[in-house]
Amino acid sequence: MTKKPEVSRSTERKRGSGVKMVYDLLRDEILDLVLSPGSPIDEVQLAERFNMSRTPIREALVRLAGEGLIQTLPNRSTMVSNIDYLNVSPYFDAMVLMYRATTRLAAENHRESDLAAIRGHQAAFAAAVQAQDALAMIATNAAFHSAIAEAGRNPYFLALFNRILDEGRRFLRLYYQSYEDRLPQRFVDEHEAMIDAIVARDADTAEQLARAHANQIVDQIRSLLISERRLEIAL
Amino acid sequence: MTKKPEVSRSTERKRGSGVKMVYDLLRDEILDLVLSPGSPIDEVQLAERFNMSRTPIREALVRLAGEGLIQTLPNRSTMVSNIDYLNVSPYFDAMVLMYRATTRLAAENHRESDLAAIRGHQAAFAAAVQAQDALAMIATNAAFHSAIAEAGRNPYFLALFNRILDEGRRFLRLYYQSYEDRLPQRFVDEHEAMIDAIVARDADTAEQLARAHANQIVDQIRSLLISERRLEIAL
């Protein structure tokens, strides 16, 4: 006769699920700026919050540190990584290049089944633009381009691109929280043109469209940064 | 009066150094193919080997898993990641693009102090070619291009490029162990031309040279792969 444990922890968990839960949640909280950059992370506090030992918490933190989302000083505090506002050019360079590369590869390597996912995200993006929901625009735009990158089937580009999109999620939210600018409808149209080029397997056109699209985004963010800086100087 | 601990572990270690030691060593052993792809990794065995608990071993393994160097099946064995021989095209695509991007950026952004490091690695590479030491060629070539990437000052490209070079270190070693082909002297000359373009801050030429250089390497590896495959078929 097999006996079940009579006394169980208040919230019973499957064996390996704890780290993933903590990792996913912390990751989301960091990227959504619920945990602001620079804020400290306390292992014991997290352990109490999730009713688990420090060991799985620690493993989740090690993973987050590996992605650069948190920083740990040896023997001392660990905190949410800061956003580097001084060097945005490298970020933009990488972003534009990944837009180009992934869209080109999508035109070359996509399969029929990829298109449904891409079109789905594009519809969600159009809806977000219609609703003027800035946060939804950021999320659906990232999902759209990530789907294109998946269709391109290059794991190296996909990994870097997703990292860039994640950082952008943090980065952009800072500005779209204060400025209720809506992304112009033009972005929706450009997305449509990119889809057409991908479907037609026209790699050159797809890359060219992606490049122009990315530069648009960079220009818009740059103008936001400049006006923000003006504001700071004026104060 | 402060008292020192009379009985210490056989090999005393500083507090946070264990994980780094294990991480560095395992990483090197994996990249140098001392640990062959697919071979299992035993936590307890490593713990005994380094005279430490499983906890720091585990942390090092989590980090390696984050970089994709090892794979862990949940609740079951962890092993060295396999090399994917079927999809080499994505690898080559990423390699060529990173060669181009980093060399271009180095021409634009390098400082005077970067050139010494680059020239030093180039001299080491030339020496390795002279000595027909294939393994040294791989290492010094990677160091040379990594130094160029550092001079380009884009952390996103640098991270991806270093990952690509690492994988190449594993990948290439497989072939240069069996085939004692020496990389042609032409590679040394091409490196020199790239340095000149970087010094002259001629971004277009630097990128063009890097592209041709990378394609050379790709062609050589591809021909090795084909002859290898022929050999397999003949057997």
Next chain:
DNA sequence: TGTGGATTTTTTGTCGACAAACAGTATACA
């Protein structure tokens, strides 16, 4: 009141132990 050193407090890194999950083997049964 200010400063330098000793002391306490807090947080991290490491340890040994235990329990769950899975693989392989043995055993019962048809």
Next chain:
DNA sequence: TGTATACTGTTTGTCGACAAAAAATCCACA
């Protein structure tokens, strides 16, 4: 003989506790 189930052994995931390291606090002394 073949199959399903129980058993055993091995490896992983988690836990509570302790020790080391750095910060914060206290305290003596000028």
